Amino acid sequence: MSLTLTAPETLPITESFLETVRETLPVVGRSRAVLEMLSLIESLAGTETNVLITGESGVGKELVARLIHQTGGRPGSYLAHNCAAIPEGTLESDLFGHVSGAFTGAVAARRGFFEEAEGGTLFLDEIGEITSRVQAQLLRVLQEGEIRRVGESRVRHVRVRVLAATNRDLVQEVRAGRFREDLFYRLNVVQVRVPPLRDRRSDIPRFVRHFLAGSVRGAETVAEAVHPEAMELLLTYPWPGNVRQLANEVERAALLTRGRGPVRSRDFSPDVRGEPARDRRAGTLREQVERAQRRIVLEALRRHEWNKTRAARSLSITRQGLIKMMHRLELPLVAPEENGG
Ligand SMILES: Nc1ncnc2c1ncn2[C@@H]1O[C@H](COP(=O)(O)OP(=O)(O)O)[C@@H](O)[C@H]1O
Ligand SMILES: [Mg+2]
Incomplete structure (x- = not known):
């Protein structure tokens, strides 16, 4: 897969520039926010x-x-x-x-x-x-x-x-x-x-895979995957500490599992697990509504194994409507465990 798959006509990024990007950034995002930044840097x-x-x-x-x-x-x-x-x-x-x-x-x-x-x-x-x-x-x-x-x-x-x-x-x-x-x-x-990371959520699964791989140290047994329900938490959390905070959470959680399977919600810190309603950073009405929408959409997708037609039907919206909403909510378009490096 190549980065240019997202709207290349409006975001000119050349393949040779991307080569340098890949050599410098361990995780190259594909979210619109990141592509816009890369396009500016290439200019x-x-x-x-x-x-x-x-x-x-x-x-x-x-x-x-x-x-x-x-x-x-x-x-x-x-x-x-x-x-x-x-x-x-x-x-x-x-x-x-x-x-x-x-x-x-x-x-x-x-x-x-x-x-x-x-x-x-x-x-x-x-x-x-x-x-x-x-x-x-x-x-x-x-x-x-x-x-x-x-x-x-x-x-x-x-x-x-x-x-x-x-x-x-x-x-x-x-x-x-x-x-x-x-x-x-x-x-x-x-x-x-x-x-900020919350404006490029669709890149979160990529970051998670990278930090999971990086957390394999010495003989310690660490988790190699994140349970879908825990991934939902990561995709909806606002990440005030951005990539650094995500890296810390993933590395810590991977160790806490002590090899008993994928990372679960309970392996994350109380900050990340905490109910947003009790969080002082609950945010504006719009942010809270978006957070709720993200949860609802992710849950519907999970129930239908990321089959968008069926997930859309269960929410009484069209498939196109669902995809549009996923774009707006910055959600990955394929199941997090499938969206490639
Ligand atoms: N694209 C990326 N790929 C992999 N790791 C990243 C990426 N962006 C940030 N990080 C990691 O996140 C942490 C914070 O990055 P840093 O550049 O120190 O942030 P800032 O200077 O903006 O506070 C570092 O550990 C860095 O390696
Ligand atoms: Mg810094």
Whole structure:
């Protein structure tokens, strides 16, 4: 099967681009939301523009950054740095380097990431967390290509493509005066939004298979499959922690079964098992209605072994109506255990 099976006329993605995608992303989704993102990334192939990667925590921004680098116009090295929870001074010397004796402990001079990444790509994760001082220094690199090592007056020139990621709403941060507007525009030349997992539910079975395979460690006995009733739970849960949360749940559940068969609902954490009605994240009326519809549709499909004609009849809707609804609810179109890698 090839990715191009979904509406290729509106989402041009070439086979050669997909090859690179498959090498970089362990799980390549086929949901509309992912194909739209990949199509945008392919349109950036061969360019060197800075890209801002946005999306909730755990959606896979780091992997997307790597993909943008792999398909970009810079063959040079790729360096990634997380800017969160690093004291200002340390971050400054990480990024720009320092001379010996610049501060206590700075015994030897050191090149920063910008110098290390010369001619290549630097991925700055959690960019929303940097202080105004580092913001100003970053603006200078992006505008003039100039850096200064900490403790040195000499100006050095670098040519580095910057990819930045954040789970914050930077527009909001700019409005609140916490993030420089000029820096925002320099970073946000193109914005790639990585969709939350709940907007690409039809990819969930693929992720589950991948994480099940990955959870086979050493001599431990782990489950190799997920019971259909447990899969329904995974397909309806809103996943606030996205792919990271799904990976944790699946790996943990696979271990908990201790080899007594497929993963069951009871193997998931209370968060995932919990009744949505009691969940503080119950969501808007529309989200709750959709969740209920998802359950009803999945249950009808299961009862009829994913025969859509019969499932539709049992719900008193047409087969076409059911398929349309499955698209809208982001449900896989074939039984989860059948939808290929
Ligand atoms: N397409 C994917 N295939 C396989 N694993 C993925 C994919 N996307 C995300 N993950 C996994 O989900 C976790 C979170 O990804 P990460 O890039 O750290 O998210 P973010 O930076 O957006 O918080 C990682 O363990 C990552 O390997
Ligand atoms: Mg991250």
